[in-house]
Amino acid sequence: MTDFAPRIVVTQDDFDLGAEAEALEAGPDTGAVVTFTGRVRNVADGLHHMEIEHYPGMTERALTEIAEQAAARWPLSGITVIHRYGALRPGARIMMVATASRHRDAAFEAASFLMDYLKSRAPFWKKEVTGAGADWVDAKDSDEDALARWSDTGT
Amino acid sequence: MTLQVLYFAWLRERIGLGRELVETNATTIADLVEELRAREDRYAAAFADMTTVRAALDQELVPLETPLGSAREVAFFPPMTGG
Numbered sequence: 001m002t003d004f005a006p007r008i009v010v011t012q013d014d015f016d017l018g019a020e021a022e023a024l025e026a027g028p029d030t031g032a033v034v035t036f037t038g039r040v041r042n043v044a045d046g047l048h049h050m051e052i053e054h055y056p057g058m059t060e061r062a063l064t065e066i067a068e069q070a071a072a073r074w075p076l077s078g079i080t081v082i083h084r085y086g087a088l089r090p091g092a093r094i095m096m097v098a099t100a101s102r103h104r105d106a107a108f109e110a111a112s113f114l115m116d117y118l119k120s121r122a123p124f125w126k127k128e129v130t131g132a133g134a135d136w137v138d139a140k141d142s143d144e145d146a147l148a149r150w151s152d153t154g155t
Numbered sequence: 156m157t158l159q160v161l162y163f164a165w166l167r168e169r170i171g172l173g174r175e176l177v178e179t180n181a182t183t184i185a186d187l188v189e190e191l192r193a194r195e196d197r198y199a200a201a202f203a204d205m206t207t208v209r210a211a212l213d214q215e216l217v218p219l220e221t222p223l224g225s226a227r228e229v230a231f232f233p234p235m236t237g238g
Binding site: 038053055057061062083095115122124127136138144 | 161163164165167211214215216230232233234235236237238
C-alpha cells in the first residue's frame with residue numbers, strides 16, 4: 001500500500017522537533033513537509049501539570065492504523081506521529097505529527113486528518129492538575145464533529 | 156471464560172484499580188457491564204452513565220453491544236482526549 005513505514009513513537013521523553021522534521025525531508029521526491037506540535041497551555045486556575053494516561057499496546061496500534069489510513073488516502077512519502085504521556089508541565093511539548101509529500105496540499109490535509117483522528121480515536125486521556133485539585137479533561141463535541149469532514153469519501 | 160478487564164482515567168480511579176481478571180458468562184460487553192455493576196457500589200458508580208463510557212475489545216474500539224466472542228481483553232474508558 002505504501003513504500004514507507006510510518007514512524008510512531010509513544011514516550012515519556014521530549015523529542016527533537018527539528019531533527020524529526022529534517023528526517024522527513026530525506027528523498028528527492030519530497031517537496032513539502034508539514035509539522036504540527038501540541039503543547040501544554042496554562043489554564044485559568046494556574047496549571048501545575050498535565051497528566052497524560054494512555055493504553056499501552058492499543059495506543060501504538062491505533063496510531064499506526066490512523067497513519068496507514070492517511071497513507072492510503074494521500075500521496076505521502078513519510079509520516080511521523082510522536083505522543084508523550086506522564087506528567088507534563090506548562091509549555092512542554094505533548095505531541096507532534098509531521099507529513100511529507102511532493103506537494104503541500106497532500107501534506108497539509110494528511111496532517112490535519114491525523115490530528116483530527118488522534119484527538120478522539122487514539123487512547124489518551126488528559127488530566128489537569130492545579131492548586132485547586134485535579135480534573136479529567138472532557139472530550140469536546142467539536143473534536144468528534146471534526147471527523148465528519150473526512151468521511152465523505154469513506155476511510 | 157476469564158477476561159482481562161482494564162480501566163482507564165476516571166473509571167480506573169472510581170473503581171480503584173487499573174486491571175483485573177474477571178470470570179464471566181456475559182455474551183456482550185454491555186452484559187459484562189451489568190455483571191460488574193451488580194458487584195459493588197464503586198462499579199455501579201463508574202458505570203452509572205454509559206454515554207460517557209467507551210470500550211475496546213482486544214485493543215479495538217467497538218460499540219458496547221459487541222459480543223465478547225473469544226476476546227481476551229476488554230477495556231473501559233471515557234471518550235479519548237489525545238492531541
